[in-house]
Amino acid sequence: MIWETIRLALRSVRRNALRSFLTLLGIVIGVAAVIAMLTIGSGTTQKVKADISKLGSNLLVVRSGRFNGPRSSDSVARPLEEKDAEALSRQLSGARAISPAAQKQVRAVFGTESLVTSVTGTDSAFLDARDWKILSGRPFSESETRSGTGVCLIGETVRQQFFGAGDPVGEAIRVNRMSCQVIGLLEAKGYTGFGQDQDNVVLMPLHAFQRRIAGNRNIDNIYVSADETTPTSVLLPRVEGVLRDARRVPPDGENDFDIRDMTQIADTMASATATMTGMLGAVAGVSLLVGGIGIMNIMLVSVTERTREIGIRLAIGAHERHILIQFLVEATVLSLLGGIIGILLGLSLAGLAAVTMSIPFSPSPAVILLAVGFSALIGMVFGFFPALRGARLDPIEALRHE
Amino acid sequence: MRGAPLINFDKVWKTYGVGEARVNALAGIDLAIPRGEFVAIMGPSGSGKSTAMNIVGCLDTPTAGTYSFMGVDAGRLDRSRRATLRNLHIGFVFQGYNLLPRTTAVENVELPLIYRGVAHSERRQLAMQALAEVGLTGREHHTPAELSGGQQQRVAIARAIVSRPTLLVADEPTGNLDTARSHEIMDLLTRLNQELGLTIVMVTHEPDIAAYASRTIRFLDGHVASDAKTAEAAL
Numbered sequence: 001m002i003w004e005t006i007r008l009a010l011r012s013v014r015r016n017a018l019r020s021f022l023t024l025l026g027i028v029i030g031v032a033a034v035i036a037m038l039t040i041g042s043g044t045t046q047k048v049k050a051d052i053s054k055l056g057s058n059l060l061v062v063r064s065g066r067f068n069g070p071r072s073s074d075s076v077a078r079p080l081e082e083k084d085a086e087a088l089s090r091q092l093s094g095a096r097a098i099s100p101a102a103q104k105q106v107r108a109v110f111g112t113e114s115l116v117t118s119v120t121g122t123d124s125a126f127l128d129a130r131d132w133k134i135l136s137g138r139p140f141s142e143s144e145t146r147s148g149t150g151v152c153l154i155g156e157t158v159r160q161q162f163f164g165a166g167d168p169v170g171e172a173i174r175v176n177r178m179s180c181q182v183i184g185l186l187e188a189k190g191y192t193g194f195g196q197d198q199d200n201v202v203l204m205p206l207h208a209f210q211r212r213i214a215g216n217r218n219i220d221n222i223y224v225s226a227d228e229t230t231p232t233s234v235l236l237p238r239v240e241g242v243l244r245d246a247r248r249v250p251p252d253g254e255n256d257f258d259i260r261d262m263t264q265i266a267d268t269m270a271s272a273t274a275t276m277t278g279m280l281g282a283v284a285g286v287s288l289l290v291g292g293i294g295i296m297n298i299m300l301v302s303v304t305e306r307t308r309e310i311g312i313r314l315a316i317g318a319h320e321r322h323i324l325i326q327f328l329v330e331a332t333v334l335s336l337l338g339g340i341i342g343i344l345l346g347l348s349l350a351g352l353a354a355v356t357m358s359i360p361f362s363p364s365p366a367v368i369l370l371a372v373g374f375s376a377l378i379g380m381v382f383g384f385f386p387a388l389r390g391a392r393l394d395p396i397e398a399l400r401h402e
Numbered sequence: 403m404r405g406a407p408l409i410n411f412d413k414v415w416k417t418y419g420v421g422e423a424r425v426n427a428l429a430g431i432d433l434a435i436p437r438g439e440f441v442a443i444m445g446p447s448g449s450g451k452s453t454a455m456n457i458v459g460c461l462d463t464p465t466a467g468t469y470s471f472m473g474v475d476a477g478r479l480d481r482s483r484r485a486t487l488r489n490l491h492i493g494f495v496f497q498g499y500n501l502l503p504r505t506t507a508v509e510n511v512e513l514p515l516i517y518r519g520v521a522h523s524e525r526r527q528l529a530m531q532a533l534a535e536v537g538l539t540g541r542e543h544h545t546p547a548e549l550s551g552g553q554q555q556r557v558a559i560a561r562a563i564v565s566r567p568t569l570l571v572a573d574e575p576t577g578n579l580d581t582a583r584s585h586e587i588m589d590l591l592t593r594l595n596q597e598l599g600l601t602i603v604m605v606t607h608e609p610d611i612a613a614y615a616s617r618t619i620r621f622l623d624g625h626v627a628s629d630a631k632t633a634e635a636a637l
Contacts, residue, residue: 004516015504312500315461316514316561317489319482396461399500 002329009330012302013337023298024338026291027378031342031371032349033284038367039350041277043359045270051191052266058096058232059129059262060239062222078247078256079218082206087246088222092238094230097128100219102209108202110162110173117158119175119202121209121219129223137169137184140205148207150180155199156188175202178212191358232261291338292378299331299386310390311398323391331383332376339375343368406473407434408569408601409458414467414477416453416624427453429624430467437568440595440602442612442632445621451605452573454621458603459492459571460484472568489517493562493570497577499554501546507533507557508542514565532564533557536590552583556590563594570594572604576611588614 013020064079085100092098101122108117120126123145127134134153144151152175159168168182180202189198210217226235236259243249243257303310310323347363354361411433418425427450435441445451456462457469460476461484469477476487488494493514501510511529520528533542536556546554555575562570572591576584592614594600604615612618613632620628 004522308500309502312502313513313517314485315459315488315494316517317485318517319485322517396456399496 002325005326005329006333008326009333012330013334016302019298020334023294023334024341026294027288027335027338027375028291028342028345030284030288030291031339031375032346033287034281035343035346035363035367035371036349036353037280037284038277039347039361039363040353040357040359041273041280042364043350043354043362044357045273045277046362047359048273049266049270052262052269058226059131060224060226060232060236061260061262062224062239062243063220063258063260064218064256080220080222080257082217082219084243084246084257085219085222088224088239088242091242091245092224092235094227094235094238096225096227097125097223099123099125099129099223100206101126101221101223102206102214102219103221104209104213106176106202106213108158108162108173108175110171113162115158115161115200117155117175117200117202119204119209119213121204121206121213123206126203126223129225131225132189133187135185135187136167137182139184140203145205146207148205148209148211150178150208150212151183151204152180153184153186153203154182155186155201157197157200158202159185173202175204176213178208180204180208232263236261288374288378292335292382295331295335295379296382296386298334299327299383300389302330303327303386303390306390307393307398307401310393311395311401314393314395315399320391323393324387327387327390328380328383331387332379335375335379335382336372339372342375343371346371406470408437408439408472409433409435409603410468410470411454411457412468412470414454414457414464414469416450416457416462417465426624428457428464431624431626433619433626433629435601435603437601438595438599439617440592440615441604442615442618443603443605443621444607444609444612444618445627449621450624451621455571455573455603455605458569459494460487489514489565491568493565493567495555495558495562495570495572495575497574499546499551499558499578501554501557501561503547504545506543506545507538507549507560510546510557511561511564513561518565528564529560532560535563535594536560550583551579552586555579555583555587559587559590559594563598563600566598568601570600570602572602574605574607576606576608584608584611 062080080100082100085098088095088098099122101120103118103120105116106119108115108119124139124142127139137153139153140151152173154168154173162168162173163171168185170182172179172181186199186201186203191197206219224235224239226232239259240255244255247256249256313323350363351361353359411431414428414431415426416428418427431454443451443455453462457464457477460471460479463469463477467477468475471487472491474487476484479487502513508526508529511532512525515525515528530542533539536559538553538556538560541549541553546557549557570591575591576587579587588611591602591604595602602615606612615632618630618632619626
């Protein structure tokens with residue numbers, strides 16, 4: 001009996017192919033939008049999390065207070081100094097690596113090639129703090145860091161620009177008129193979620209950078225990575241205490257520096273993305289609702305058009321429930337069909353987006369199942385009223401209907 | 403003719419509207435039709451014959467009085483029970499055939515059996531058999547649009563008899579057909595009446611169609627105006 005009804009419904013859908021298609025379209029678009037949004041959204045969340053963890057896991061970044069917004073109008077914040085990093089190295093417990101760093105965008109030249117790159121002056125602990133590996137060559141030695149020798153480590157982008165696939169170790173490049181010897185190649189990190197190339201970098205000893213590139217003794221950041229047993233949330237107040245002490249901030253004074261917990265930022269960004277995804281999904285859900293109303297509309301037309309047929313069926317001995325089920329199944333088949341097409345379309349869109357936006361393509365079986373269930377439900381809910389109207393018809397009236 | 407009549411009207415009233423607009427479609431009718439009879443119902447429009455037919459076919463219920471079908475007080479049955487009663491015991495033939503469009507003859511004939519829950523293969527077999535009985539072998543897979551008016555009415559008759567009903571209600575079955583086709587259909591109904599013992603109640607406007615019946619009942623203003631064996635009425 002139910003097979004019979006489904007067959008009947010499919011035939012009716014096929015008979016009015018164009019109308020069925022237009023009705024389906026509402027559900028197709030709704031489901032496709034929901035699926036695409038949620039799939040792209042979850043891919044983006046994964047990407048954001050991965051990107052931020054690329055900066056280094058369990059990482060605290062200390063910056064001088066001048067980055068900290070408009071409140072610094074009354075006093076020009078003091079830049080960080082090397083002795084702040086030294087104080088941390090001496091007094092802080094629970095840290096795996098502590099490294100001062102200063103950056104500048106500078107043009108680097110090798111032979112006839114040139115490239116604007118981000119030059120960072122730092123020490124050998126930097127790689128440890130940032131969780132960054134050396135692919136070939138070696139890091140700075142203690143003495144190189146101290147004396148500020150003209151040596152550097154380069155990122156993958158710089159290598160490709162200057163040396164193609166060749167080995168850069170041992171070559172000398174010029175950075176802002178300073179010549180430095182490449183002693184190592186850094187492992188590739190790719191782009192950040194904000195589209196910044198993390199491999200377009202040159203690392204050199206801090207003192208070399210300060211003397212030959214920056215022309216001052218400032219440092220921009222101190223990277224502090226926590227060891228395995230210390231959560232960043234515990235480490236952060238310790239760093240704060242040491243720095244307040246070292247920089248002689250009065251007990252009632254505000255910090256003249258700023259500490260960022262990258263783990264926390266990763267979580268915040270990921271949850272912000274997830275919220276955004278949810279909202280977009282909800283907006284897409286509204287179009288699904290509109291699709292449902294389209295189904296109700298067309299089912300009402302269908303019931304009116306087939307009043308005579310309903311009359312015949314009722315006269316011949318169909319019960320109300322037979323008519324009800326017939327139209328309910330028809331509406332459900334219609335919306336389920338739309339749902340399936342919508343899922344395929346949505347997944348294709350998400351797949352396309354994943355390729356173009358270079359985010360992971362992560363279709364969720366739960367979301368797909370939910371979409372199938374929801375589209376069937378929409379068919380039943382919005383098909384119920386028209387179906388009931390058909391089932392309640394008076395057979396005598398219905399038979400008289402033209 | 404045995405025991406209780408198949409159809410029995412006992413002071414049946416059917417009233418439409420309220421107050422000034424109140425109309426008595428049936429005004430206290432008494433009528434009995436035994437099993438196996440072939441009855442023609444005549445009368446001008448508004449005489450109450452259509453209302454009576456709807457009650458006979460268990461599509462409608464009386465406002466007052468008792469309508470019994472097969473000894474059951476059908477007027478008191480709810481909608482669902484009447485649907486079951488129709489499905490099991492009553493076949494319908496209409497003036498406009500009322501076949502489902504774009505549906506083959508055999509599928510149209512199967513329809514009452516679907517609602518009775520008969521399995522697919524048995525259903526198909528019974529429907530083919532019914533189509534053979536009305537002389538439509540070879541046309542089973544034609545849709546109504548591919549069949550002539552007479553053939554469509556034969557499909558409708560096959561659909562009405564496929565579930566082996568006790569009663570066939572025919573509402574101007576020849577109303578849309580030419581004379582030759584009309585007489586073919588009436589010959590078929592007569593044969594079904596005689597061979598299967600099928601009770602037939604038929605509304606018609608045409609005396610020569612009514613002449614096929616064994617009894618003619620005339621309605622006028624909600625009353626039975628005359629009720630006679632056809633042979634006498636024809637005289």
